[in-house]
Amino acid sequence: AYTGYPDETVQFEIAAGRTTEVDFNLVQPQADTIRITGVREGDARAIMSQRQSMDIKNSLSAESFGDISEGNPGEFIKFMPGVDTDSTGDGTVRSVNLRGLPPAYTSITLNGVSLAAADANTGAEASRTFSFEQMSLGSIDAIEISKTISADVDANAPAGTINIRTKRAFDRTGRRIFFQLSGTTHSNQWDGDKRTGPSDGGYRGRRFQPGGQIEYSDVFLDGRLGVVAGLSYSKMYVEQEQITASRNYVPTALSPQPLAITAIEAQMGAREIMRQSASLNFDYKASDELTLSMMGLYNQSGIWAETASLIFTTGARTRGVIGDPIFDITTNQLAATNTVSVQNNLTYKDGNGYTLIPSFEFERDNWVLDGNVSLSKSISVYDPGGQVDGANALSAVLSRGNFSAQRAPDDLYEQAWQIKQLNGPDWSDPASYTGATPLILRTNTGARAEHTYTGAMLNFTYDTEVFAVPVEFKTGLKVQKAGYEYTDRSDEARFAYAGPQTLAQLLSDVRSTNDYSFADSGINIATLSGDDIYMPxxxxxxxxxxxxxEHWRPTAATTVSEWYNVNVANNRDFSESTAAAYAMATADLTDRLKVRAGVRWERTETSATEIDPRSADDVRAAGFTVNASTGRATTIPGSEYQFLNRPETERKGEYDYFFPSASLKYTFNDNLDLQIGYSRTIRRPEVSTLSGVWSIDDVNQIVVAPNPGLEPELSDNISVRLAHYFEPVGLIAVNYYQNRVTGLFQTQDMTAEEFGNIDPTLAGYTFRTTTTVGGDAINIRGYELELNHSLDYLPAPFNGLSIRGSYMINDPDIPIVRSADQLATLGLAYRQGPVRMFLNSVWTDEKYRTTTPSWFDALWDVNFSASYEFSNSWEAFLSARNLINSSRNVIVPGSLATSGEVGDHSAIYIH
Known part of the structure; x- marks a missing residue:
């Protein structure tokens, strides 16, 4: 039986001592349209792949959840069992957590090959975290999430691996040309002001963002050459409104209450997110035994974001307020006190990357030889000046005047503040504002990240019998080099205004015409005149x-700290080479019992190219003054002598480990399987701890240094799954997992000898660096329940219904930031005739934002998509994201107020 197809029976005879080949022609069930058959066929292939694997994994066709908004693979993956997601507040999935572990513990691959994904925002501090910003669903056939891994997979995945499988022409029959044209919109694009959007003046009434996709696939040369080519483009607008309440828990004589709101910050972010991709895949059957393939993928993304920020200062603890300092505030500030701060910020993050994977497979009789070489490169850079002709930021401008701020009484989770100016200069008038002297403009941002992976692998598989037991032996080799480069020259673009205009004249000339509305969050701001508050x-x-x-003076040429940031502190150049070899065997011990055991060896060599700074004593001896607390020169010429006067140095490290793995599968009957898996894996440290400049404090004799020889964390992973499979397509499964992590990273002080210092001038210094530490392991345990079931046994028209869902409980020894301890998904699908509808939802329970503590409140995320097929060639579809308009709320505990009783309350409200 093959999932999704009716059973097929064939009778044949085999002569003694001979072998014969029998072909089964599985006939697809009759369906009303080709489109519906394709969806079920994709789901069936995915489930069969999942069931046949010795690893515990989930496989889903890219069509399983319908049409996904903006084509983001992260928006697809978040509905799969055991997956938690993270975003920066705008609802766009950028990274994923598997089974309660942070994103750095998950490996992302493309057709089994490591995939580069640089992010200039997170930089070297999150170098191991894959960002989905540059990916698109356009070229993806299926996604596989492996909760356990075998020896033939890289060992850098304690939480598991997510493998993205691209489309192949040999998976289809005949020629196929697919064209899609779409448009996306946002509720704020339909407001009355028509000034929504990040561009100057907003969208001016434009309601939709364009999107489209085209795909071509065919088979040539009598079925020997298969080609799939595709292009996709999407653009989407989102708004993020964030309200932050600054809180004080120390009563004063003027404000004796246990809690007082000291400031209210309202941020409105307008974001336009663009994705485009191009893919070209070739498969060529050079002979019956040899297949040659070439996969090429190019992705580009652009995130255009304008963020307006307003801060209203209450002075609750210093001046007291009239009314309740939590819910009903009327300020009592002095006439000369600044009470409002206004600042605007513009960014454009451009990301692009490509992946090339030529590969081959040679199969003869009972053995297979396959291999590939690969190149994956990703670049992420901030460049609002070059991309959208806008500056990055202007220093905040300030104004005076008392105001009232009210919100719903006794609701500590709600922040729909009604803010009304009561006196002082009108906040809508640019002449009402003062600013820093001089006023600072950052004309551009210069953060840049580049990741490059090159590699090659070779695998050999041999099927035989050992004492009448069928055994598959597999062995292989792999080499990979990963390069990481980070720079940030943003401070080179800082300029102080030195022109002839007064501040009022300057601000009047640069007044924004955009609409900065906070109405979706419930907040409202009224100036004295009733006009919009000023924004540059x-x-x-x-x-x-x-x-x-000439009216703007560069500050980096005269400010030592900015020179240091541009030329020293923000630069990292790090490479990592890994050689691996593995061997494993899979045996069918009985008709029901199948086992696998293997071991993988990996050797990693690291190299960090770093500045070799001179000591503070050397700098003083050369005639330059030195800051006693930082050990750095206080002038730019002195800094150039200290940091750029000697050639860069290369600091190296190396380590190697063996990684055993084993798995067992027992089939109770045709539908019920038990799987048990074990693997040892590692999590490599972030590049920020492996490379960077040394900081030498001669006064206290302390050297703060990166550690290029830092070894990884080790994780022993166990997973168990009991799964019952349904025909035609479906399953129900119960999972248990445990990750036991040792060798956690921790900052420690070491002697020069312990650190391995060879510089005699630093022999008596203390070296402060990141190392792995012993002690008790950290355990992360959890349970998963998953369901995927077709209700085709119901009477029409309900026989087109299907349901899928999951529930995860995560139980770590210590809190894990930004990972939910409880998570559930629920999806309903309807496929009948030309109609397809999908309702997909994710619920995440409270999860830590920080361990101070603060946490995200529970959240429901509901998406909907539908399509109607007019003919075999034409289809219309729609999709909606965040259907129930959910907001994210950051909560802090009432226990922070030690002088009185206060309930848990909202710190940051994000809509």
Whole structure:
């Protein structure tokens, strides 16, 4: 039997001592349209792949959840069992957590090959975390999440691996040309102001963002050459409104209450997210035994974001307020006190990457030889000046005046503040504002990250019998080199205004015409005149700078700290080479029992290219002054002598480990399987701890240094699954897992000898660096329940219904930040005739944001998509994200207020 197809029986005879080959022609069940058959066929292939694997994994076709908003693979993966997701507040999935572990513990591959994904925002501090910003679903056939791994897979995946499988022409029959045209919209694009959007002046009434996809596949040369080519493009608008309440828990004579709101910050972020991809895959059957393949993928993304920030200072503890300092505030500030701060920020993050994987497979009789070489490169850079002709940021401008701020009484989770100016200069008038002297403009941002992976692998598989037991032996070799480069030259673009205009004239010239509405979060801001509060335009500021650059003085040329950031602190160049070899065997001990055991060896060599700074004593001896607390020169010429006067040095490290793995599968009957898996894996440290500049404090004789020889954390992983499979397509499964992590990273002080120092001038210094520490292991245990069931036995029209869902309980020894301890998914699908509808939802329980503590409140995320097929060639579809308009709320405990009783309350409200 093959899932998704009716059983097929064939009678044949085999002569004694001979072998014969029998072909089964599995006939697909009759369906109303080709489209519906394709969906079920994709699900059936995925489930069969899942069931046949010796690893405990979940496989789903890219069509399983319907049409996904903006084509983001993360929006697909978040509905799969055991998956938690993270975003920066705008609802766009950028990284995923598996089974309660942070994203750095998960490996992401493309057709089994490591995939590069740089992120200039998180930089070297999150170098091991894969970002889905640059990926698109357009070229993806299926996604496989392996909760346990075997010896033939890289060992850097304590939580598991996510393998993205691309489309292949040999998986289809005949020629197929697919074209899709779409548009996305946002509820805020339909407001009355028509000034929504990150561009200058907003979208001016434009309601939709364009999208589209085209795909071509065919088979040539009598079925020997298969080609799949595709292009996709999507653009989506989102808004994020974030309200932050600054809190004080120390009563004063003027404000004796246990809690007082000291400031209210309202942020409105307008984001336009673009993705485009191109893919080209070839499969060529050079002979009956040899298949040659070539996979090429290019991805590009752009995130255009404008963020307006308003901060209203109450002075509750210093001046007291009229009314309740939590719910009903009327400020009592002095006439000369600044009470409102206004700042605008513009960024454009451009990401692009490509992956090339030529491969081959040679199969003869009972053995297979396969291999590939690969190149994957990803670049992420911030460049609002070059991409959208806008400046990055202007220092905050300030104004005075008392105000009232009210919200719903006795609701500590709600932050729909109604803010009304009561006196002082009108907040809508640019002449009402003062600013720093001089006013600082950052014309651009210069953060850049680049990841490059190159590699090759070779695998040999041999099927035989050992004492009448069928055994598959597999062995292989792999080499990979990973390069990481990070720079941030943003401070080179800082300029102080030195032109002829007054501040009021300057601010009047650069007033923004965009609409900054906070209504979705419930907040409302009223100035004295009733006009919009003032906000500068980053586009007008850049034009003003380009028109008269002589009016702006660069600060990096005169400020030592900025020079240091540009030339020293923000630069990292790190590479990592890994050689691996493995061997494993899979045996069918009985008709029901199948076992696998293997071991993998990996040797890793690291190299960090770093600045070799001179000591503070050397700098003083050369005639330059030195800051006693930092050990750095206090002038730019002195800094150049200290950090750039000697050639860069290369610091190396190396380590190797053996990684055993084993798995067992017992089939009770045709539908019920038990799987048990074990593997040892590692989590490599972040590049930020492996490379960077040394900081030498001669006064206290302390050297703060990166550790290029830092060894990884080790994790022993156990998983158990009991699964019952249904025909035609479905399953129900119970899972248990445990990760036991040892060798956690920790900052420690070491002697020069312990650190391995060879510089005699630093022999008596203390070296502070990150190392792995012993002690008790950290255990992460959990349970998963998953269901995927077709209700085709119901009477029409309900026989088109299907349901899928999961529930996860995670029980770590210590809190894990940004990972939910409880998570559930629920999906309903309807496929009948030309109609397809999908309702997919994810529920996450409270999860820690920080361990201070603060946590995210529980959240429901509900998406909907539907399509109607007019003919075999034409289909219309729609999709909606965040259908129930959920908001994210960051909560802090009432126990922070030690002088009185206060309930848990909202610190940050994100809509």
């Amino acid at each position: 335009s980053m586009y007008a500021l850049r034009k003003k700078y380009l028109a008269n650059p």
